[in-house]
Amino acid sequence: MSGLFLSKGLFxxxxxxxxxxxxxxxxxxxxSIPWFDGGHCDPxxxxxxxxxxxxxxxxxxxxxxxxxxxxxxxxxxxxxxxxRAGEVENQERRETNFVAYIATGIWHHYLISKNTTxxxxxxxxxxxAIGFVLQQQSSHGExxxxxxAKGESMVDALVTGCSSIYKSLECAVNISVVIGDPRAxxxxxxxxxxxxxxxxxxxxxxxxxxxSRYSMDWFYPVLTGAVPAAKAGAHLQHRWDEFVEQGMGCRxxxxxxxxxxxxxxxxxMALLAAGDHARAVMVYSWLHQWRDSRGEYWTGYxxxxxxxxxxxxxxxxxxxxxLAADALTEHTAAHHLFNQVRLLDVxxxxxxxxxxxxxxx
Numbered sequence: 001m002s003g004l005f006l007s008k009g010l011f012x013x014x015x016x017x018x019x020x021x022x023x024x025x026x027x028x029x030x031x032s033i034p035w036f037d038g039g040h041c042d043p044x045x046x047x048x049x050x051x052x053x054x055x056x057x058x059x060x061x062x063x064x065x066x067x068x069x070x071x072x073x074x075x076x077x078x079x080x081x082x083x084r085a086g087e088v089e090n091q092e093r094r095e096t097n098f099v100a101y102i103a104t105g106i107w108h109h110y111l112i113s114k115n116t117t118x119x120x121x122x123x124x125x126x127x128x129a130i131g132f133v134l135q136q137q138s139s140h141g142e143x144x145x146x147x148x149a150k151g152e153s154m155v156d157a158l159v160t161g162c163s164s165i166y167k168s169l170e171c172a173v174n175i176s177v178v179i180g181d182p183r184a185x186x187x188x189x190x191x192x193x194x195x196x197x198x199x200x201x202x203x204x205x206x207x208x209x210x211x212s213r214y215s216m217d218w219f220y221p222v223l224t225g226a227v228p229a230a231k232a233g234a235h236l237q238h239r240w241d242e243f244v245e246q247g248m249g250c251r252x253x254x255x256x257x258x259x260x261x262x263x264x265x266x267x268x269m270a271l272l273a274a275g276d277h278a279r280a281v282m283v284y285s286w287l288h289q290w291r292d293s294r295g296e297y298w299t300g301y302x303x304x305x306x307x308x309x310x311x312x313x314x315x316x317x318x319x320x321x322x323l324a325a326d327a328l329t330e331h332t333a334a335h336h337l338f339n340q341v342r343l344l345d346v347x348x349x350x351x352x353x354x355x356x357x358x359x360x361x
Contacts, residue, residue: 018295077128
């Protein structure tokens with residue numbers, strides 16, 4: 001299958017139903033969603049898969065996925081790097097962008113489901129997660145990438161990871177406003193992080209080789225709003241030819257002949273954020289040649305060796321397909337999440353809540 005061109009109002013539900021069913025099949029009894037049958041589960045990709053379930057209208061399954069995070073959250077608000085079959089698999093570290101991403105998922109689910117009761121249920125979990133993450137923010141604004149098994153900071157920062165946290169902080173602030181407990185300190189932390197991402201490149205990749213060869217370092221600041229829309233088009237154009245393979249998709253890294261479906265979906269949404277709708281539609285249209293007959297999607301394609309690699313069809317890749325489709329078609333009320341910054345105004349939200357209380361009387 002190739003050449004699926006999507007536009008506003010034309011979400012092909014029948015076409016994507018097998019992809020949603022794949023996520024449902026993969027979900028475990030405890031609510032966790034591993035990469036694939038028998039694989040491990042990590043907090044970030046688990047949330048990505050839960051968002052796919054929300055887009056597919058599977059609200060109960062999505063909420064069970066988030067409850068798994070609530071039930072497995074550590075006392076300091078974090079999660080370990082990986083789990084398998086209900087047990088911790090990787091106790092070497094807790095990664096800050098993994099931990100923060102629950103705020104993005106919970107806000108995404110609320111935008112679609114309008115389930116305020118569930119939002120309130122998950123509020124303590126979100127508070128704990130964001131509290132853990134912001135303990136790792138330096139005075140320069142960037143956020144350490146992880147905490148080790150001993151609880152010690154692993155001091156350095158990733159552009160992609162911090163960009164993901166930047167979006168999660170937007171979502172966390174919005175949750176706090178809706179809950180009626182607006183967190184000005186989170187808003188301030190987001191401002192400082194955005195400033196670091198835009199203006200302090202020396203605060204990233206200080207102790208290891210630069211990650212700039214990874215496409216996510218290129219487009220994630222656009223995808224998450226750290227690069228404003230007015231500058232996003234020029235930002236993406238600058239390295240377009242390094243990463244994009246015509247008719248195939250986005251490379252994972254600039255120096256490897258390997259395009260990956262999830263990165264291509266995220267680039268699709270970044271292009272929408274930059275106002276480049278035509279190229280967003282084009283890139284997304286290439287990706288369905290990597291779909292199998294059951295609605296699952298291969299991780300990527302090695303185009304020198306003409307090889308689907310690795311031999312995996314992950315849940316989070318399927319979820320990325322659904323997220324990009326939603327962004328292109330504006331199918332759900334969360335379609336804008338990764339192509340617009342919508343930070344709720346505290347005073348306006350308070351007035352709206354007050355009006356709601358008056359009407360209810």
